[in-house]
Amino acid sequence: MSESLRVGLAGLGTVGASVARALAAKADELTAQCGRPIELTAVCARNRDQDRGVDLSQAQWFDDPVALAKSNQIDVFVELIGGEDGVALDGVTTALEAGRHVVTANKALLAKHGVGLAERAEKAGVILNFEAAVAGGIPIIKTMRESLSGNAVSRVYGIMNGTANYILTRMERDGISFANCLADAQRLGYAEADPTFDIEGHDTAHKLAILTSLAFGTQIAADDIYMEGISNIALGDIEAARELGYRIKLLGVAQRTPEGIEQRVHPTMVPLGSVIAQVEGVTNAVAVEADIVGTLLMSGPGAGGDATASAVIGDLADIAKSQPGRQQAPALGRPADRLQPYKRARMRAHEGGYFVRMTVHDRPGVFADIARHMADQGISLESIVQHGAAPHPVPMGPDNPYGEDEETPSPKTVILTTHETTERAVRDAIAQIVEDGHLISRPQVIRIERAG
Amino acid sequence: MSESLRVGLAGLGTVGASVARALAAKADELTAQCGRPIELTAVCARNRDQDRGVDLSQAQWFDDPVALAKSNQIDVFVELIGGEDGVALDGVTTALEAGRHVVTANKALLAKHGVGLAERAEKAGVILNFEAAVAGGIPIIKTMRESLSGNAVSRVYGIMNGTANYILTRMERDGISFANCLADAQRLGYAEADPTFDIEGHDTAHKLAILTSLAFGTQIAADDIYMEGISNIALGDIEAARELGYRIKLLGVAQRTPEGIEQRVHPTMVPLGSVIAQVEGVTNAVAVEADIVGTLLMSGPGAGGDATASAVIGDLADIAKSQPGRQQAPALGRPADRLQPYKRARMRAHEGGYFVRMTVHDRPGVFADIARHMADQGISLESIVQHGAAPHPVPMGPDNPYGEDEETPSPKTVILTTHETTERAVRDAIAQIVEDGHLISRPQVIRIERAG
Structure with missing residues (x-):
């Protein structure tokens, strides 16, 4: 011995x-x-x-x-x-x-x-x-460090925070708001008393920074990660995603581009039929795309x-x-x-599809203005729909002797998805739409990610 | 250097x-x-x-x-x-x-x-x-040999033959028969001229035998694997599976049971919402369940x-x-x-859910007889439905002066799924049903597998 x-x-x-x-x-x-x-x-x-x-x-x-x-x-x-x-x-x-x-x-x-x-x-x-x-x-470190020797990685992405994935899963499955899901997760011990670290993407960003270095042979650049959490995901986004054939996941993504390396953590729409879309609750999953092997995906318990x-x-x-x-x-x-120095690709150069949900005043020309601003930025729309809120019923009374429904304009929701475009174009188009004064509240923008 | x-x-x-x-x-x-x-x-x-x-x-x-x-x-x-x-x-x-x-x-x-x-x-x-x-x-060997050190594996299963998975995927997606899918696969180079090795499960069995040894620390027993291929999977099975919330995959499964180790390769119904159900085309996937880590799943290109x-x-x-x-x-x-000697668990002792599709004569009492034989074997049914074939239209003529539809009994399809039971019970019940003379052709039996 x-x-x-x-x-x-x-x-x-x-x-x-x-x-x-x-x-x-x-x-x-x-x-x-x-x-x-x-x-x-x-x-x-x-x-x-x-x-x-x-x-x-x-x-x-x-x-x-x-x-x-x-x-x-x-x-x-x-x-x-x-x-x-x-x-x-x-x-x-x-x-x-x-x-x-x-x-x-x-x-x-x-x-x-x-x-x-x-x-x-x-x-x-x-x-x-x-x-x-x-x-x-999940043995992702060993896989990237040993099994993928010789492979040039082009993209690595994953669900790496169980708390956030648990909340998104329950929001969709049970139709419960973010705040209520978070409270449940805290009660069940899946979320900390201060959940910021998990739900705003910091925890995912730490993990992503390590994977990025292994994937691209670069120095670790944890401070240089674009980060958006899930706290402003509404049930309306989750429902709209499903109707469009997507599911919302908090992904960490690192990707080699001609400009440098993108590192980003944000809510992401992935195709409903993809493997990663089925990863539910506190389970994690990481996918790697590389030149020799193709695409590998691993899922398993991310914590505990x-x-x-x-x-x-x-x-x-x-x-x-x-x-x-x-x-x-x-x-x-x-x-x-x-290890090579890390060269950041700016987020405005990111290329991909986008989902945009806007609450707009119901006035003539809104649709046309939105479509025009998108077109002006060279953005090709995949779909655009208007979900009309039901007219507000107004009680009968001195102001409404005939019990008619309100005729003043009520807010409408416009939901659009784009074909592949750039972050810059989307941000510029939205700035123009905001300037027109049609929007009632801040538009929701969620990136769409190819995923297997 | x-x-x-x-x-x-x-x-x-x-x-x-x-x-x-x-x-x-x-x-x-x-x-x-x-x-x-x-x-x-x-x-x-x-x-x-x-x-x-x-x-x-x-x-x-x-x-x-x-x-x-x-x-x-x-x-x-x-x-x-x-x-x-x-x-x-x-x-x-x-x-x-x-x-x-x-x-x-x-x-x-x-x-x-x-x-x-x-x-x-x-x-x-x-x-x-x-x-x-x-x-x-897919780095499944390294994962089992190194990453899962100290883990006691209870089950390992996977889609390990791209040809078979390609055929099953196309049958479901395009509604094409097994024979036509196979011909396509051969034309595209996904299947050999003699496809027996892939579609009858031999290739999967070889791979499973290696995984079994790594999983359970036993000697390799490649000759001791229960094996059924996919060549008798009909479109009707695939459609029925989908209606019941399942998808059919050719799985290799090795599982520790009180009787010994089960090694089996057969068409298997896995839940539609499971990760492994989303593994399409020539992609492979392997899942491992172990006491410390829980469940890991890996998918990726299985050949090429x-x-x-x-x-x-x-x-x-x-x-x-x-x-x-x-x-x-x-x-x-x-x-x-x-390495321990391999101790086989007999297939008749296998426990799980079952799907059974039977083409029966449409006579009174068939349903009751089937249900009774199942009950006699202690099998608890999850569902049982009868799909009636449309009545055969009979042309008007001397024998049918009023143009009525045929009234003679036409074949009906009975599809049932069971709760957890044993292979022995299912085989015995089916032998009884066959003896009753209700069946027009050989019944189709497909095992249902828990899968994440």
Whole structure:
């Protein structure tokens, strides 16, 4: 029997406790698969007394993650603390400098410091694994880093936030407003008390930034992501999408264009018959388009203690199977100093179809004006329909002796979809329509994405 | 710069030529990703003069794959010859014994000799990779072998034959019979002149046998697979499936049960809203259910030169990144001598829902007899409907002076679906129904599978 791989686990929250339980429950199986045992020798957490469903009495306890990171009782430092800086960063940095392998589920940390950490890992000749940081149990990091070697990726996109997808799924399925779905999600533990991070796209953006680097061999550029959340998606959008043959998903998309790389997170209409449209509730999915393989799509649980723990265990098994003391494959797929600078494609240059929903005054010529402004920008319309609100019934009384319906104009909804065009053209056309004074409220614009 | 990984490629058909082209076109990229070049140093193919879209003048030519396999000019032997025995087996065996790594796309070879070859690779301390053997470009082997370490798999199932899926997709979409779809598929190059291997399930069975071993840590048992093809699927089945909320797919399913392991390949009804139901045409998909991760699903191109080449390149990149001369991770996920004997669960013990379509004489009591036989076997019906054929119009004439429709009984179709029951119960009930003499032709039985 070879020597154990000695694991130091920092953070015993939901995921950490799942990892500890799995390492205990699957010890024999992992030993058979890896050729040597994976042993939890040290842990670090605030509360020593909490029952985590696993006997941790054999593990050495640390109060300070950084002390654990440099302990010579461990070969791997598993960082499940969270946070883009602070002790998570200190712990990981210390571990790499001390020649320990690192496994982390921390997307915020990697989005901010990933390239620097990859560089440190290379210098130390150790492995930095982070399968759990993107899309939970889905092995998208390994797929992009290893299986797609040699492939030139053209686009990667996915549903990478379970909270947002849960809300969109329930809005459609149960016809409940965004606010009510969010409240439900909070009650069920699918959304945080402050849900901003999930529903406004920040969490998706962190994950996307990591995938972008793996996809295109570029430096991580997490601050350079166009971002729109789902909080202003109305039931009317979801219904209109369905009528038009689409479903609304919060997608993160990274795409190579002649201008540079687009990184964007926004509500997106995907075809109802596409695989990704069927991905419901807290499930995640990621699709990759590449020149040799074509299109791959993976779906699975994007969060939750066990699913995330599965990714951590997979990362540990890879380290256990690796040959100690030798140069390891680079964390971001290429050596850190070979990563290209990130060149942003401006959002106004984005090309695609668009859905636009406008609430307009019901006056003659509105339709014509809208169509003309679109045409002036060279936009070709796929469909344009007007949903008339029913006339407001006005009660009989001195002002309405005959009980007639109101004859003053009532608001109408105009919904249009475009063929492939540019963001610039759509924004300019809408600015013109706004200037005409026909709109009662801010128009809703949702991008349409090709998806398989 | 480290030393090149020297590749010897046996077989320059569609996939082999794609591999050679990709290695040439992606040389720099692969070197950056792997830390050393991957170099095609030797090839073996019948025809030296054929234009394969790549300059092979720098590669040494071999006429005999076995000679290539033992050449000391290569580090890896890539077997793309095909066939479960013969030169493919000789080449791979020779290469492993000579201490060369092996990459193969040959599912038939692995289904028959996989355990023995894995054992040889372990003894020699070399890598045996075969990502391309199952589901083409989808990285299901790596996922099961590496990402799901520690997971206990309960079920793995998938669409693993593009020809069969293409035919079923076109039957539904265009309302064309099986025979006409097959003819089209042959014309388009999606089906062989002798399509038996694809449409009767043999190809899926080979792939399933490999996945079963990886899923359950058992020896490969390719001869012990229940198999039904799609050649007797009628348009009526497809239409009835749709009405009931299902779509018919040819699935390979391996499942752990209290009785042992079920391995089965058959037409299967999956829910219309499931992700796998959306997998169309020549696309493949594989789903894995496991205790830690939950359910993962992957879809992508299951065949074709480039998609398959992508998997071969990924396998080569893994070898290039590995440390030479050290013990490598076992090919089937566990050391070959730790693989458990395969224990078969008999098909009659299979539990699931069933769809049954029967063409019956239209006589009083048929419905009641059918329902009674089902009830006698403890089968709970989910639905039962009778589709009456329109009455045959009979021309006016001496026998039909008033132009009335025929009054003699015409055949009727009875379609039923069951709740969860056993194969044994369904077979026994149908035997009873047949005995009653109500059936005009052989009943159609299609299993219903839970699917996400």
